[in-house]
Amino acid sequence: MSILEVRNLSVQYHTGQESRQALDGISFSVGEGETVGIVGESGSGKSTAMLAVMGLLGDSAEVSSDGITVCERPVQPGRDIAMILQDSLNCLNPAVKIGRQITETVRIHRKCTRREAKERAEELLDMAGIRSPKLRMGQYPFELSGGMRQRVAIAIALACEPRVIIADEPTTALDAAVQVQILHLLKRIVEDTGTSLLVVSHDMGVIAALCSRVYVMKTGRIIEAGSAEEIFYAPVHEYTKKLLRDTKGHKPIPTHPQEAHLRGKPQPPLLRLEHVTKVFGTDEGIRDVSMEIRAGEVYALAGESGSGKTTLARLLTGLLAPDDGKILYRGECLDAGKGKRAWNGKSAWNGKIQMVFQDAYGSLNPCLTVGQALSEALRAQGGQDRLTPAERRRRVEEMLCMAGLSPEDADRYPDEFSGGERQRIGIARALIPEPELLICDEAFSALDASTRKQVLDLLLSIQKEKKIACLFISHDLALIRQVSSRISVLCQGRLAESGETKDVCSDPWHPYTKMLLNSVLPPDPLKAGKVRPVFAEEGTQGTDSGKGCPFAASCGYAMKCCFEETPGPYRFGSRETACFLYSEKHTGKRAEGYTMTSQI
Amino acid sequence: MLAYTFKRLAAGLVSLFVLATVTFFLVRLIPGSPFQSGSVSSQVVEAVEEEYGLNEPLFDQYAAYMGNLARGDLGISYQEPDTSVAEIIGRTWPVTASLGITALLTAVILGTGLGILRAVSKKKAVREGIAAGGMLLAGIPNFAAAILLLLVFSVKLKWFPSAGLLSPAHYVLPVAALMLYPMAVISRLTGNALAAEMDRQYVLFARAKGLGRGRIMFTHALKNAWVPVLNYVGPASAFLLTGSFVVESIFTIPGLGREFVSSVTNRDYTLILGLTVFMGTVVILVNLATDLVCAWLDPKLRRSYSGK
Numbered sequence: 068m069s070i071l072e073v074r075n076l077s078v079q080y081h082t083g084q085e086s087r088q089a090l091d092g093i094s095f096s097v098g099e100g101e102t103v104g105i106v107g108e109s110g111s112g113k114s115t116a117m118l119a120v121m122g123l124l125g126d127s128a129e130v131s132s133d134g135i136t137v138c139e140r141p142v143q144p145g146r147d148i149a150m151i152l153q154d155s156l157n158c159l160n161p162a163v164k165i166g167r168q169i170t171e172t173v174r175i176h177r178k179c180t181r182r183e184a185k186e187r188a189e190e191l192l193d194m195a196g197i198r199s200p201k202l203r204m205g206q207y208p209f210e211l212s213g214g215m216r217q218r219v220a221i222a223i224a225l226a227c228e229p230r231v232i233i234a235d236e237p238t239t240a241l242d243a244a245v246q247v248q249i250l251h252l253l254k255r256i257v258e259d260t261g262t263s264l265l266v267v268s269h270d271m272g273v274i275a276a277l278c279s280r281v282y283v284m285k286t287g288r289i290i291e292a293g294s295a296e297e298i299f300y301a302p303v304h305e306y307t308k309k310l311l312r313d314t315k316g317h318k319p320i321p322t323h324p325q326e327a328h329l330r331g332k333p334q335p336p337l338l339r340l341e342h343v344t345k346v347f348g349t350d351e352g353i354r355d356v357s358m359e360i361r362a363g364e365v366y367a368l369a370g371e372s373g374s375g376k377t378t379l380a381r382l383l384t385g386l387l388a389p390d391d392g393k394i395l396y397r398g399e400c401l402d403a404g405k406g407k408r409a410w411n412g413k414s415a416w417n418g419k420i421q422m423v424f425q426d427a428y429g430s431l432n433p434c435l436t437v438g439q440a441l442s443e444a445l446r447a448q449g450g451q452d453r454l455t456p457a458e459r460r461r462r463v464e465e466m467l468c469m470a471g472l473s474p475e476d477a478d479r480y481p482d483e484f485s486g487g488e489r490q491r492i493g494i495a496r497a498l499i500p501e502p503e504l505l506i507c508d509e510a511f512s513a514l515d516a517s518t519r520k521q522v523l524d525l526l527l528s529i530q531k532e533k534k535i536a537c538l539f540i541s542h543d544l545a546l547i548r549q550v551s552s553r554i555s556v557l558c559q560g561r562l563a564e565s566g567e568t569k570d571v572c573s574d575p576w577h578p579y580t581k582m583l584l585n586s587v588l589p590p591d592p593l594k595a596g597k598v599r600p601v602f603a604e605e606g607t608q609g610t611d612s613g614k615g616c617p618f619a620a621s622c623g624y625a626m627k628c629c630f631e632e633t634p635g636p637y638r639f640g641s642r643e644t645a646c647f648l649y650s651e652k653h654t655g656k657r658a659e660g661y662t663m664t665s666q667i
Numbered sequence: 668m669l670a671y672t673f674k675r676l677a678a679g680l681v682s683l684f685v686l687a688t689v690t691f692f693l694v695r696l697i698p699g700s701p702f703q704s705g706s707v708s709s710q711v712v713e714a715v716e717e718e719y720g721l722n723e724p725l726f727d728q729y730a731a732y733m734g735n736l737a738r739g740d741l742g743i744s745y746q747e748p749d750t751s752v753a754e755i756i757g758r759t760w761p762v763t764a765s766l767g768i769t770a771l772l773t774a775v776i777l778g779t780g781l782g783i784l785r786a787v788s789k790k791k792a793v794r795e796g797i798a799a800g801g802m803l804l805a806g807i808p809n810f811a812a813a814i815l816l817l818l819v820f821s822v823k824l825k826w827f828p829s830a831g832l833l834s835p836a837h838y839v840l841p842v843a844a845l846m847l848y849p850m851a852v853i854s855r856l857t858g859n860a861l862a863a864e865m866d867r868q869y870v871l872f873a874r875a876k877g878l879g880r881g882r883i884m885f886t887h888a889l890k891n892a893w894v895p896v897l898n899y900v901g902p903a904s905a906f907l908l909t910g911s912f913v914v915e916s917i918f919t920i921p922g923l924g925r926e927f928v929s930s931v932t933n934r935d936y937t938l939i940l941g942l943t944v945f946m947g948t949v950v951i952l953v954n955l956a957t958d959l960v961c962a963w964l965d966p967k968l969r970r971s972y973s974g975k
Contacts (some may be wrong), residue, residue: 123874145877152875157868162890162965171886207966223876314847 069096070231070263071120071148074133078112078119078287079350081127089115089128097231102257102264104278104295106271106310108515109486111286113267117235121150138230143601145175150226153236155216159208165219166204172226188226194259195222196252196612204601213372214245221252231263232256241415242542243586248600250276250588269515271314272588275299275595283307295592298615313516336399337504338364338383338420343392345378347561352378353560355392357636360504363534365527367551367568369544369583374562376540380508382540384422396420418447421497423526425509427489431481437492438463438477444496462499470495471525487518494526504536512543523550545587548572559617561633566642576644576665579618617647624648624667637665668969672959680953686947687736687940691729719745732940741941746933752941756928760945762832763915763922767907769838770845775900778850782857782896786865797854801835804851810913813844817917828848828920841918845911849903856899860892867891894965901957905950 078090090112108473118124120135121144135141136227137148144150150443152158169188170181179187185204192200195218208216209510217237225234238246254277257264267275274281274295281298283291283306291304302308337357337571346352353375360366381387382394393400396419431440441463445454464474464600465543470491481489490510498502501545509525511519527550530537539551547554548568555565558581564577575581588595617621619629628647636647639662647653648666708927716722735742739841741752785797807815820840821829827839864870865888873883915924919973930938 118871121875123871143877150872150875152868153873154868158872160869160887160891161967163887164966171878171882175877209967210970220872223872227876468878500929 069098070138071097071265072136073120073132074135076116076119076130076132076135078115078124078327079129090119093284093287093289095282095289097263097265099230100257100261100263101280102254102266102278103268103280104274105265105279105284106269106274107284108269108310108517110286111284113284114235116284117150117233117265117267120233121434122149144225145172147230149227149229149232151220151224151232151234151237152216153219153239155240156208156498157211158220159216161208163207164204165206165211167210167224169204169219169226171646172223176226176228177268188222191225194225194256195219196248197222200562208581213241214248217241217249218252221249221256225256225260229262231265233265233267235267236269237266237611239268239270243544243588243598244371244582246273247586247588247598251600253277270588271310271516271590271665272595275590275592276598278592283310288658295497299590299592301573310516311590313520336360337397339395339398341393342396343382343389343394345382345387345389347378351375351560353382353557354617356562358555358562358565360536361505361537362536364553365530365551365553366538367541367547369541369547369554370557371542371583373559374456374557374558377508379557380422380506380538380540383504383506384420418500420501420506421500421502421504422506422508423490423493423497423510425512427486427493427510427513428481430487430493431496433481436478436480437467440492441477441496441499444499445499466495466499468497469529470570480521487522490514490522491525494522494529498535500530501533504538506538506540509542511546512541544572544583556583562636562643562645563626563640564644564646565616570642574665575620576642576649576667577646578622578624578667581667628652672894672955675955675958679955682951683944683947687733687944688729690943691732691941692725694939695725697934699934701956730774735842741866741944742937744938745935746930746938752938755938756923756941756945762920763825763924764908766783766832766838766841766845766920766922767835767904770842771849771900771904771907773842774846774849774853777846778853779857779896781854781863783884783889785854785858786861787880797858800854801851804847805855807847809844809848809911810917812847813841813914813917816840816844830955832920841914841920844914844917845907849900849907850898852903853896856896857892861888864888880937890964894961897957901954902950905953908949908953941973
């Protein structure tokens with residue numbers, strides 16, 4: 068018997084004179100205790116469909132269907148059906164305590180006193196895997212981490228006592244390790260409560276990990292449906308095949324020939340960090356980070372949110388100055404005074420380091436045309452001969468063509484472009500001053516798999532052609548593996564491990580790296596279903612600030628010294644790791660020429 | 668929170684000191700003497716000035732005034748030598764404050780009510796009527812509104828008395844003149860803020876969990892929408908509480924505002940200074956109260972005040 072039944076659902080948006088068909092007669096159903104996935108890229112109408120099912124679409128949408136029923140009754144939000152939204156920060160009211168947001172839900176659904184509602188809410192938080200629910204009840208959403216907030220949202224959904232839960236991109240905003248935890252929690256809830264689950268995601272890995280049946284959506288239609296095995300192992304539709312291909316990505320790139328040549332003769336690195344520290348408050352920021360980026364290579368920086376990746380990017384572009392340590396560019400130190408903001412990007416590296424931001428739209432001024440934004444970037448670069456407006460225009464148009472856009476796009480405004488096109492503009496803006504190092508700070512995280520592949524291919528081809536070094540900052544190890552030749556893994560502000568990407572990713576030495584790698588969900592139901600969270604609950608990570616290994620508290624290999632001393636970096640050939648397992652104290656005295664192997 | 672309050676109070680004292688200093692010297696720049704009038708000879712003026720210590724060096728006078736101020740003594744009025752400035756404030760402020768509080772309450776209640784109505788109403792005519800009416804009212808300066816109200820409701824229709832503040836009926840016109848502008852602004856702010864809040868994700872989530880429209884509006888959206896409104900209401904209430912020069916003069920209400928106007932024309936130095944310091948204190952306290960209420964509504968702000 069199906070719990071949720073949707074027949075022939077169509078949605079049309081009316082804005083002003085125009086109307087747009089968002090959904091075109093889709094039908095789907097969710098059986099009792101079943102977990103069903105809907106997969107598709109952004110703009111395919113997945114979220115519209117879910118909101119239409121819940122009856123939550125705004126006035127501009129015209130919904131028509133042959134029936135949307137939950138347990139054979141018309142849908143009423145909160146009755147037998149509950150929803151979890153993607154953005155857990157914004158879907159909790161910032162001004163209302165967590166406890167209240169749960170109890171009010173409890174009290175809509177069952178007649179009970181305040182105290183009973185409170186007890187029930189604590190129970191629900193406990194079910195959602197939150198430790199010390201009493202404490203959390205009195206807190207506000209901004210005091211919790213992203214994963215914790217998503218757990219609260221799940222607890223609220225459970226408070227509706229639903230027969231079916233709709234989870235709209237439940238883990239998209241979360242780190243890989245936290246994503247695995249949340250998916251695991253959802254799975255457990257389905258098992259324990261017997262509720263059905265409808266998961267909506269653009270991520271084939273998430274769908275593979277959870278669902279037994281899958282619908283594939285494209286431009287408002289369901290183009291393929293079937294069991295998870297059918298969809299993942301024997302896709303029929305061309306689009307499904309493409310989605311799977313894009314998610315699996317291309318083969319890891321071999322080391323560039325010219326780079327192999329470079330390695331022969333030791334060259335001064337393009338950029339060198341020596342024991343750089345920049346701390347905000349007690350635990351934010353980075354500590355004692357050293358690394359080298361060589362000219363023309365793709366270097367990756369991996370780590371979860373809060374690991375200090377963005378701080379590092381800002382230090383390199385000169386937007387921040389280090390508290391301690393040195394940043395050397397071609398052997399030259401940028402010293403804008405300790406602790407002071409080195410605001411002037413011009414003096415810092417002369418525009419030779421440029422950045423592509425994560426939020427392509429947010430980083431473009433909506434009041435400037437693309438051409439204006441690009442020529443401004445050109446003008447901001449010092450030292451160059453003054454260009455006439457016509458020359459600038461020509462450069463801008465060239466750059467746009469190179470980024471896969473058309474010269475006419477120079478006169479359009481950022482809001483006229485799609486997400487992928489905006490990121491192309493962001494790349495063009497960063498490349499136009501002809502940098503030697505390009506920093507991509509999560510530049511591709513917000514894009515769909517296919518768009519990401521296109522933009523990434525473009526960037527890598529330009530990078531190869533112009534021999535630009537690229538620092539690739541991301542939490543996505545699958546992506547890093549594809550593009551970079553060397554990698555550093557950051558764990559809460561400290562370097563955990565660095566080395567050649569293929570070595571580190573295929574044979575991790577640091578337990579933290581291993582945990583990150585194990586959290587990658589492959590688009591394969593058999594493999595993804597086996598991915599287990601390292602810790603069942605949150606809030607266990609991290610020791611007291613500054614002392615010990617930052618990963619010690621959640622590390623299965625932690626020893627007493629891990630909590631007391633900071634492991635030094637231990638160097639073995641091209642690899643470096645900061646874990647006591649590799650110290651001489653642990654392994655014993657080592658002979659000259661000893662080959663270290665993974666200790667985990 | 669307590670530490671924050673003390674810090675703000677200390678900063679307020681510094682502002683008051685600067686305010687008193689600047690006013691003290693500015694007032695002395697007004698040409699003429701407080702005791703000068705057509706029929707008095709210059710010898711008499713000089714004699715009285717000597718009696719009041721006005722012939723001493725300016726800085727000594729300043730030091731003496733600030734010394735007294737520190738002890739809470741605002742001095743005596745030159746115009747009414749028998750009454751102290753504190754007494755004049757004590758006499759006139761209740762009048763002004765009662766008028767101001769009434770106007771403030773009406774403005775807040777009607778303003779938020781209209782704002783909510785504008786945000787929730789399904790009728791386009793209601794929504795746009797409120798928006799347009801608000802715009803119109805916000806455009807009328809209060810002296811024009813006062814005269815207009817006086818003309819229509821008092822002179823022509825004779826519904827309400829035109830001067831004084833003896834009975835509740837006397838309150839209607841001055842309160843109306845005072846509250847029209849703040850009411851219009853509050854309704855606009857509430858309406859806009861609520862409309863913005865109703866588009867937020869948490870409202871969608873609240874609807875998804877089955878909360879009714881009314882509950883979402885009152886327990887969720889309004890709490891967030893109030894912050895911008897309060898940021899306006901705070902400073903606006905400071906003005907209402909210290910009286911409107913124009914409205915009090917038009918309706919001949921014996922309040923602070925009118926006292927202030929006459930003290931300036933009389934060059935009554937101590938009274939001008941006393942009233943300025945008093946109004947400054949009210950403004951500082953009201954703004955502090957606003958910030959504390961905002962912090963109460965906005966937990967993030969609260970944490971930042973507590974320094975956690």
